[in-house]
Amino acid sequence: MALVSRLRLVTVDVTGTLIAYRGHLGDYYCTAAKSAGAPRIPAYARMHQCFKAAYAELSRTHPCFGHASGMPDSHWWRLCVRDSFLRFPYSGEGRQIANANTNDAMLRACGGAAPALVRARLTKPAASAVAVASSSALEELAADRKGLARVVLKKGKTQIFRDGSPMVYSGAVDRIIGRPPPKTGDVVLVADGSEKPIGWGLYNSVSMFCVRLMQLEEEAKRDPTSALNMGRLLEERISSAVDLRRSLGLPSTNTNAYRLINSEGDRLSGLIVDIFADVAVIASSAAWVEKYSQEIQFLVNKVSDVNHIKWRSSTDILKEEGLDISEQKEHAPSSHPGTVKVMENGIVYIVSMEGQKTGFYADQRESRNFVSTLSKDKRVLDLCCYSGGFALSAAKGGANNVIGIDSSGSALDLANENILLNKLNAERISFLKEDATAFMKGAISRNEVWDLVILDPPKLAPRKKVLQSASGMYRNLNALAMQVVKRGGLLMTCSCSGAMTQSGLFLKTIQGAASMAGRKVTVLRQAGAACDHPIDPAYPEGQYLSNYLLRVM
Numbered sequence: 001m002a003l004v005s006r007l008r009l010v011t012v013d014v015t016g017t018l019i020a021y022r023g024h025l026g027d028y029y030c031t032a033a034k035s036a037g038a039p040r041i042p043a044y045a046r047m048h049q050c051f052k053a054a055y056a057e058l059s060r061t062h063p064c065f066g067h068a069s070g071m072p073d074s075h076w077w078r079l080c081v082r083d084s085f086l087r088f089p090y091s092g093e094g095r096q097i098a099n100a101n102t103n104d105a106m107l108r109a110c111g112g113a114a115p116a117l118v119r120a121r122l123t124k125p126a127a128s129a130v131a132v133a134s135s136s137a138l139e140e141l142a143a144d145r146k147g148l149a150r151v152v153l154k155k156g157k158t159q160i161f162r163d164g165s166p167m168v169y170s171g172a173v174d175r176i177i178g179r180p181p182p183k184t185g186d187v188v189l190v191a192d193g194s195e196k197p198i199g200w201g202l203y204n205s206v207s208m209f210c211v212r213l214m215q216l217e218e219e220a221k222r223d224p225t226s227a228l229n230m231g232r233l234l235e236e237r238i239s240s241a242v243d244l245r246r247s248l249g250l251p252s253t254n255t256n257a258y259r260l261i262n263s264e265g266d267r268l269s270g271l272i273v274d275i276f277a278d279v280a281v282i283a284s285s286a287a288w289v290e291k292y293s294q295e296i297q298f299l300v301n302k303v304s305d306v307n308h309i310k311w312r313s314s315t316d317i318l319k320e321e322g323l324d325i326s327e328q329k330e331h332a333p334s335s336h337p338g339t340v341k342v343m344e345n346g347i348v349y350i351v352s353m354e355g356q357k358t359g360f361y362a363d364q365r366e367s368r369n370f371v372s373t374l375s376k377d378k379r380v381l382d383l384c385c386y387s388g389g390f391a392l393s394a395a396k397g398g399a400n401n402v403i404g405i406d407s408s409g410s411a412l413d414l415a416n417e418n419i420l421l422n423k424l425n426a427e428r429i430s431f432l433k434e435d436a437t438a439f440m441k442g443a444i445s446r447n448e449v450w451d452l453v454i455l456d457p458p459k460l461a462p463r464k465k466v467l468q469s470a471s472g473m474y475r476n477l478n479a480l481a482m483q484v485v486k487r488g489g490l491l492m493t494c495s496c497s498g499a500m501t502q503s504g505l506f507l508k509t510i511q512g513a514a515s516m517a518g519r520k521v522t523v524l525r526q527a528g529a530a531c532d533h534p535i536d537p538a539y540p541e542g543q544y545l546s547n548y549l550l551r552v553m
Contacts, residue, residue, distance in 0.1 A: 050084045051080075051084045053084075054080050054083035054084035055080055055084070057083070058076065058079055058080050058083065062076060062079075065077075136196065136197055136217055136220075136221075137217065137220045137221040137224055137227060138189060138197040138199070138200060138217055138220050138227060138228070139196075139197060141220070141224065141227050141228050142189055142197070142228070145187075145228060147178065147180070148178070148187065148188065148189060148228075149176055149177060149178025149181065149182040149186065149188045149189070149203070150176070150177040150178060150188065150189045150190075150191050150195060150197070151168065151173055151176050151188050151189065151190050151191065151203070151210060151211055152173070152174045152175050152176070152177060152191045152192075152193065152195055153168070153172055153173060153174060153190065153191065153192055153193065153198075154172055154173065154174040154193070155174075155193045157172040158192045158193070158198060160172075161190065161198060161199070161213055162198055162216070163538050164216070164536065164537075164538030164539070165213070165538045165539055166201075166212055166213045166214075166264055166267070166269045166536070166538070166539055167209045167212060167213070167269065167539070168190060168201065168209065168210050168211035168212070168213055169208055169209055169210065170207075170208055170209070170210045172210075173210050174193065176188075177195070181205075182203040182205070183203070183205060184203065184204045184205050184206065184287050184321075184322055184323075185202060185203070185204075185287055185288055185291040186202070186203045187200060187201075187202060187203075187228055187230060188200065188201060188202070188203045188211060190211055190213055197217055198216060198217055199213050199214070199215055199216040199217055199219075199220070200213075200214060200215055200220070200227070200228055201213040201214045201215075202214060202230070202288040204287055204288075204321060204322065205322065206320075206321060206322025207287070207320060207321045207322060208320075212269045212270065212286065212288060214230070214233055214267075215227060215233060223236070230288075230292060230295075231292075231295055234268075234292065234295055234296065234299060235299055237261075237266060237267055237268050238261065238268075238296075238299045238300065238303075240266070241260055241261050241266045241268075241273075242260065242303055244266075244532075244534070245258060245260060245532055248531055248532060250532055251275070251305065254343060254344075254345060254346040255343060255344050255345060255365070256275070256276070256277050256305075256342055256343050257274070257275065257276050257277070257342035257343065257344050257349070257351070257360055257362055257365075258274070258275055258362055258365075258530075258532045259272070259273070259274050259275075259362050259363070259530075259532045259533050260273040260274065260275050260280070260300070260303065260532075261273040262532070262533045262534055262535075262542075263285075263542065264535075264536045264539040264541075264542045265533060265534035265535050265536055265542055266534060267536070269286060269539075270284065270285045270286025270288065270289050271283075271284065271285075271286065271289045271296065272285070272358065273300055274358040274359070274360070274362060275303070275305075275306065276340050276342045276351050276359065276360060277305075277340050277341060277342050277343075278305055278306060278307040278308060278336075278340075279306070279307075279308045279309070279310060279336050279340045279353070280300045280301070280303065280306045280308070280309050280310070281309075281310045281312060281353065281358040281359060282296060282297065282300060282309060282310070282311050282312065283312045283313075283314065283357070283358050284311065284312070284313045284314060284318070285313075285314040285317040285318065285321075286317075286318075286321060287318065287321040287322065287323045290313065290318065290323060290325070293311065297309050297311070307336075308336035310336065310353050312358065313325045336353065338352060338353050338354060339351060339352050339353065339414075340353070341421070342360065344362075344365055344368070344389075345365065345368065345369045345372070345393070346396070347392050347393060347396055347418075347422055348418065348421045348422055349387060349388075349389070349392070349414075349418055349421075350387065350414045350417050350418060350421065351387075351414075352387075352410070352414060355387070355410075355411070355414075356386065356411075356458075360387070361386065361389065362530060362532065362533075363496075363529035363530055363533050363545055364389060364390075364456070364494075364529075364530070364545075364547070365530045365532075366527065366530045366531070367390075367492070367494075367527055367530075367547050368389050368390055368393040369393065370525070370527075370549075371390050371393045371394055371397065371452070371454065371492065372393040372394065372396055372397030373397060374397070374452060374490065375393070375394040375395075375397035375398060375399040375402075375452060376397055376398035376399070377398060377399070377400055378394075378399050378400060378450075378451035378452050379399070379400055379401045379402075379450045379451050379452075380394040380395075380399045380401070380402045380403070380450060380451065380452045380453075380454070381402075381403050381405070381450040381452070381453045381454070381484065382394065382402065382403070382404040382405065382454045382456075383405050383436045383439070383440070383453065383454060383455045383456070383457075383481065384405070384406060384436050384455065384456050384457045384458065385404035385405060385406045385411075385415065385431065385454075385456075386406060386408070386411045386415075386456075387411050387412075387414040387415045387418060388404050388414070388415035388418050388419075388431060390404075390454040390456065390492075391403075391404035391415070391429060391431070391454075392415075392418055392419075392422060392424070392429070394452070394454075395422075395424050395425075395428060395429040396422070396424075399428070399429075399452075400428065401428055401429075402428065402429040402430075403429075403430055403431075403432065404429075404430070404431040404432070405431075405432055405434055405436050405439050406431070406433065406434075406436075407433065407434065407435050407436070408433075409433055412431045412432075412433055415431045416431055419431075436455075436457070436477070437476075437477065437480065440480040440481060440483070440484050441480065443484045444480070444483050444484060448484065449484055449485060449486040449489070450484060450485060450486065450489065451485075451486060451489045451490065452485075452489060452490045452491075452492070453481050453484055453485050453489070453490070453491050453492070454491075454492045454493075454494075455477060455478065455481045455491065455492070455493045455494065456492075456493075456494040456496075457474075457477060457494070457495075458496070459496050459497045460473050460474060460495075460497055460500075461495075461497035461498075461499045461500045462497065462499070463499060464499045464503075466499075467499050467500065467503060467505065470497060470499075470500060471500070471505055471509050474495060474500065474506070474509045474513075475509050475512045475513045475516065476513075476516075477513075478491075478493055478509065478510055478513035478514075478517075479513040479514075479516040479517040480517075481493065481513075482513060482514060482517040482519045482521070482552050483517050483519070485552040487552065487553055488551065488552075488553060489551075489552055490524075490549060490550065490551060490552070491521070491549075491550045491552050492547065492548070492549050492550075493510065493547075493548050493550065494545065494546060494547045494548075495545070495546045496544055496545050497544070498541060498543070498544035500546065501528075501543055501544055501545065501546045502540060502541060502543060502544075506546045506548075507523070507548070510548060510550070514552075519552050519553060520552075520553040521550040521551065521552055521553070522550065522551045522553075523548055523549070523550060524549045524550065524551055525547075525548070525549035526546075526547070526548055526549075527547040527548075527549075528543060528545045528546065528547065529544070529545045533545075
């Protein structure tokens with residue numbers, strides 16, 4: 001072995017021992033032990049001492065992570081794991097943990113990346129050692145991955161991705177280094193113009209998004225267990241999503257319908273998971289989600305209260321990803337019947353597993369609750385009501401009369417079931433199958449008005465290229481809606497078109513509608529999706545829902 005290589009290994013070994021003595025690897029190891037199901041360790045300080053002793057002894061007998069004696073890294077750490085727990089005396093559990101099966105689980109939890117943690121913490125070698133250029137954490141890990149391709153970005157295109165934008169579009173790519181070239185779904189490094197990794201992600205050879213960036217270099221340094229390891233990363237991200245919802249009070253005694261994973265907002269671009277009572281509906285809109293479907297279902301199934309899974313693939317979007325799901329093996333069919341009862345803010349709803357999107361619009365939960373606080377003693381009109389979300393909230397809030405309008409007979413069947421489930425007075429709430437535009441024109445001709453009108457139409461601008469024509473449709477709908485609101489009354493108007501929301505045109509469209517209707521409006525409230533729909537500021541395209549409460553004069 002060359003002198004420089006030997007000196008570097010010695011530097012790694014010595015630095016690793018120093019880090020162990022500072023307790024960093026002990027912290028890392030204790031966390032890994034807990035995640036592998038080890039009993040709770042009551043004294044981390046004592047665990048550190050045992051770890052240091054085991055590490056120091058093994059470094060003397062098998063230096064350089066076992067390299068000097070030809071021992072694989074994984075075996076070196078296996079011995080270190082076992083010895084450290086054998087040195088820890090508490091109720092005999094240390095010896096139980098040290099058995100082969102638990103040790104294997106421990107090793108999987110560590111991901112074989114502990115040596116990389118040491119190397120990632122190396123800065124410049126000591127002055128007495130030969131200077132060797134330092135590598136990134138991903139460089140170190142990639143060295144053990146044969147055939148790992150590198151997607152090199154164009155000059156000037158790196159910063160947006162360093163800042164966290166997860167979608168590496170093909171126009172930002174200068175070249176791809178790797179033979180054979182990567183295939184769709186492969187893990188790849190994403191590098192700057194000097195070929196230094198800035199992160200890693202999942203490649204797509206067909207989509208306009210060449211790579212979905214999963215983890216940045218700095219994150220890989222902090223947590224090497226999930227670096228280049230999609231299974232481990234999924235486990236961490238889904239666990240983090242669960243923790244976030246619990247911190248938001250979801251589920252609760254009066255709400256068991258919520259979003260568990262919100263694509264880019266939970267740093268799993270292309271994956272959406274909604275929880276409806278004991279059913280998890282998984283919506284896939286990326287090739288990588290289809291590839292890792294078994295792992296995703298396994299992890300989601302571990303979420304408390306989930307007993308059934310419904311997989312829904314977005315066929316059209318997946319075609320753009322180069323995936324024809326008609327040719328794919330079908331996912332395991334759901335064991336749950338076609339509908340499920342859920343509760344939101346104390347109101348019971350029937351959710352169809354074959355309904356629009358994932359079956360229910362959990363994003364409007366907070367706005368529906370707000371409507372219930374506005375509705376007492378009012379006449380309320382809910383346009384494009386689907387299964388009656390806003391209408392039922394208004395009725396529960398004490399409205400004198402509520403009418404829901406929708407053109408879908410199947411949606412209204414659910415809405416009428418919901419009246420019965422909530423034991424509402426059918427004389428005070430009803431649903432009509434009719435086109436919203438036609439209904440409003442008829443109401444205007446009869447001079448009929450309401451105290452509170454909700455207008456929540458379907459997505460009218462699915463693409464930026466149709467934004468102008470969609471603006472006209474939104475303007476016309478809102479102009480009609482303003483004319484069926486009594487003067488001084490309230491209009492809650494919504495747009496779920498991302499292109500409209502991100503362009504900032506919706507409020508201008510509302511103003512145009514007011515001019516068309518001969519009305520004056522004031523904005524009282526502006527809202528978006530509920531808090532279980534997080535948005536990554538590095539990816540503003542994830543912001544799609546606009547909700548304005550207006551006073552109409």
